[in-house]
Amino acid sequence: MIDIQGVSKSYQRKTALNNATMKLEQGKIVGLLGPNGSGKTTLLRILVSELRADSGSVSIDGEKLSPALKAHISGLTTSDFMPAGMTIQEAADTYESFFNDFDMERFHQLLKEVDLSPDMKIGSLSKGMKSKYALALAISRKAKLIVLDEPLDGVDPVAREEILRLISSGFSQDSTLLVTSHLINELERLLDEVYFIRDGEIRYIGDVETIRAEKKMSLDELYREVYRR
Numbered sequence: 001m002i003d004i005q006g007v008s009k010s011y012q013r014k015t016a017l018n019n020a021t022m023k024l025e026q027g028k029i030v031g032l033l034g035p036n037g038s039g040k041t042t043l044l045r046i047l048v049s050e051l052r053a054d055s056g057s058v059s060i061d062g063e064k065l066s067p068a069l070k071a072h073i074s075g076l077t078t079s080d081f082m083p084a085g086m087t088i089q090e091a092a093d094t095y096e097s098f099f100n101d102f103d104m105e106r107f108h109q110l111l112k113e114v115d116l117s118p119d120m121k122i123g124s125l126s127k128g129m130k131s132k133y134a135l136a137l138a139i140s141r142k143a144k145l146i147v148l149d150e151p152l153d154g155v156d157p158v159a160r161e162e163i164l165r166l167i168s169s170g171f172s173q174d175s176t177l178l179v180t181s182h183l184i185n186e187l188e189r190l191l192d193e194v195y196f197i198r199d200g201e202i203r204y205i206g207d208v209e210t211i212r213a214e215k216k217m218s219l220d221e222l223y224r225e226v227y228r229r
């Protein structure tokens, strides 16, 4: 269980996150959905220790986030992190040398599913292909928490479908996945649980099955309804 308690963060005078609280259970794919500039990336950067929160705490299975625990979090905040001259295989070898929990076999399997091959040069990949390879890297780690920031951003509808398939087939029940998006409709069928965010304020909405059964509306419609009030 990942426990995020009262996390706040401001940049100069701008409050990007205000008292964010989330409980993320093992085996769940959790969506953090909200418009551009609502604070999603700020939260993910705090989780991968790229940013320090002003207040609040994050713990994993009851232990406060520390440099040792940081190794259990796999993050993908950008897909341009390996040199263009490397092949996908070389990038994976580099990743493997950094992360003990990297599963090369799973990575190769996922690559195959999205028609990429290990000998392709990173510099020759299209934006969509790059997103897929980077995503395959991130989800091939046996991490306790995997965070994906806007994995569908900037890719065409066909690549989006493939990315969604890749996430669901690569996801292990031993992990927890936190995924952000402003593309609420596209992400909906992947998710077990949903939080909405607006202006740095996070709201727990519930599990997607229950929402569907009880509210009989899409998450996008629900988002509009929640923030109309």
Ligand SMILES: Nc1ncnc2c1ncn2[C@@H]1O[C@H](COP(=O)(O)OP(=O)(O)OP(=O)(O)O)[C@@H](O)[C@H]1O
Pocket: 011, 012, 014, 015, 016, 034, 035, 036, 037, 038, 039, 040, 041, 042, 043, 182
């Ligand atoms: N380094 C920074 N310095 C100042 N303000 C920042 C910085 N990073 C983010 N912000 C501001 O904090 C707020 C939240 O930004 P954040 O990037 O977390 O939102 P987001 O929901 O991830 O948006 P997007 O979907 O556009 O990535 C925004 O108003 C943004 O302008």
